[in-house]
Amino acid sequence: MQVFRRLTDGVWRGVDTVTSTVTDTVSEAFFEPVVRLGVTGLARSGKTVFITALIANLLERGRMGQLRGVSNGAIRAVYLHPQPDDTLPRFPFEDHLAALTGHTPHWPDNTRGISTLRLSFRVQSGGLRGLGGARRVHVDIVDYPGEWLLDLALLDMDYAEWSAQVLARAAGRPGGADWLAQAQAAQADAPFGEGDARALADAYTEHLAAARAAGFSDCTPGRFLMPGEMAGSPVLTFAPLPPSAAPRGSLAREMARRFSAYKSRIVRPFFRDHFARIDRQVVLVDALDAIHAGPRAVEDQRRVMAGLLTAFRPGRNAWLSTLLRGRRVDRILFAATKADHLHHTQHSRLTAIVEAMLRDARSRADFSGAQTQAMSIAAVRATVEEVVQHQGAALNCVRGTLLETGRQAAFYPGELPEDPMRLLSPAREGAEAWLDADYQIMRFAPALADLTPGDGLPHIRLDRAAEFLLGDKLT
Template identity: 60%
Template sequence: MGIFDIADDLSRWVEDAQEGLSGLTEPTLRLGVTGLSRAGKTVFITSLVANLLDRGRMLHLEAQAEGRILAAALRPGPDRETPRFDFEGHRAALLGPEPHWPSSTRNVSTLRVSFRTRPGGLLGSLTGPGALHLDITDYPGEWLLDLPLMSQSYAEWSAKALAEAEEPARAPHAGEWLRLAHDLAGKPFEETDARALSAAFTAYLDACREAGLSGLAPGRFLMPGELEGSPALAFAPLPPGPRKGLRSELDRRFEAYKRAVVRPFFRDHFAKIDRQVVLVDLLSALDAGPAAVEDLRRALPKILEAFRPGERSWLAPLLGRRIDRILFAATKADHIHHTQHDRLTAILRALLREAEDRAAFKGAKTRAMAVAAIRATTEQEVMRDGRALPCVRGTLAETGREAALFPGDLPESPSEVLEAARHGTERGHDPARGWLEGGFRAMTFSPPKLSLKPGDGPPHVRLDRAAQFLLGDKL
């Protein structure tokens, strides 16, 4: 460790100590919000904050129901180096005269909501009003999948990536990258070759993501943030061979990526989080097919490992030991009828249970929930062939027209879904109705035009219950 590393660690220790002292009088709860691509992180944070500022729809947030929240407001956060989450811009996109979904998370950002509260019981009469700062950190879930790289060499990572590229769900997208990798494997280093190989590997990862797959790393290849176009991302896996030429340089870049990109993210941002939300676009995975669900099942243990690695893990000093509650939320629950919400939650719980077992997860309190940060639909029953179908009505994103549609039924048995996904089977498959027996198909809706009453935040599904789990005890 060099002198600059020691000085940096000392500076961070002083900052943490100062923060701890201020927390004795005005406690801070640090909430991380993440999820894999298209899970709705930006919309979730925007609606959560809007509903914490105007709490008319937060009926299941106990502190609000009991009148103990006296005021809430946005305040400057303590981290002056991290970009501020653009709450005002995202809120305008969702609630403006021509509402549209805001742009997705591309980098780390933070936002502070400060509460003035009245403690309950005898404590309230003795101490008077209190305060709580809620610091929300938004970051791409893809970056969490970089954590396993920290324990891998370049050769190990390459071998794993090449083996994954042979899987049926990934093989159709890997041709160009694999051809280039085999052509260049034994050649001397040329920057143009390194960049061409990196571009082909990134295109392969992006195609896998478009196919509905989740467990894709390195995360910065898909969500580069401030590193877009940087030489730090100009590397890719190669087949086995002597460590020389191009392979030797890519090996060095892989190690530099871990040292200069992965480690600072976990040290500077992730290790400071107290509680965590993981958003999962489970409906889209179910719609995409068995491979997408199986890929999600394999990605969750990697995500859980980042939250609680085990008491003796070498990762503990890097990750910290702070996280004590994690909410796993299946998003876009408004895209199905409320009678299907329990089934959606049950499938998520089954995925989570397997992930906990495989990751040797322990310590934090977890909960699975079906939510919708912005309710884009209403419910309606439609008669068809003498049967009342539970439909959802909204504005379709593709056509812009309003329609009431029946999305199909989710399976009653989560174990059957996971078993079919694990083995890639499609028993009873009807191509016109999808791979699930109930014929479920995901739909995409535009945000609704809203006219909110004073004191009301945007309409949602269970956002108040999510808030109660995440911060209710601190209010």
């Protein structure tokens, strides 16, 4: 807890100095720029850890040498500021930091909904020379599940189109055969019954959970696996069904109505109230987990990433284009997480795989001047590198504490290919397994923190990620 207290000692002092007067609010609105940074990614991609580590390393900047505002001295102070939106949950930074830095460190709980937190920077123009005046810059970090972005595609579909798409891909996914049998046995033309709707919705949700656990990414609707306070509500009690006549009052007709309600009551408000206000965006990608799961999971992740990009090219969606009124995200970072699970010699290969996954979608996208970049990162480094001799060969390994057993172990994950198409081509062709390699992945617990004063959590390229996303605003 000593590490946790040192990292947060200055936080509350900073908060205590912040006033909430009307004058301060007006000053902020007109003279103090605000950058809204969206952080998203699919389940288990590391959103919570990324945000916690980013905040901790911006408060204690000893490991942030690649952030220009740190290296040139422009950033003079950073503190947590009361968030401006009283209607949104606050990102529980202190709780998550305590989980990562305690005597028995553990990964914090995953993102379950939207939350936000404001960091305020005192920036001295001209850096150490002090040639310009000091100013304040606010960064509002908005945490939300990537599954919510996938729901954007639902706005262009009716219930029949969505059902046909889901049923077509279910057979090749875990639990898909059982779910298909139940959906085909349902009496879609029969009078609606709430019990029948609940049974179908529960079975479909179980199928989505099994598919996600197996590494599949496209699991819509996004709220089914993260219902929050809407669990059990009619707007989340529907499921895809085979084509039917769907007379008035039938099960199929009510399912279609609830699908429409989901779009109008959940999907549209998120894009209107939250997404439309984002200026910069980081999309976290757990490519290693997909590679480990096999070719089908890799192809599914590639398609999902293309789907995520549709949210950042609103011209493809008339409703979203009207909503944004010309405002667009101007920087997007695609970050391959868990780089610490690989030796540094393979990081460039992991980045190349993510870039190749994005290539088709990026070539079709109209970003209207938005900058995009891909890189491999570890927001919190859980391993150290080690060379192990095995059968006369030197293997580039990583060593860490295994999450399942608590034992220290050296791990060799296998060599990623230099050419990303050696993975993506068989994935697109529907291969069942990798033919010439076996890509392994281990789950490591966070390392015991031993930080010197002024240092944030150990990481890989988090400072470079921060420079791309925020560097121009903090100098």
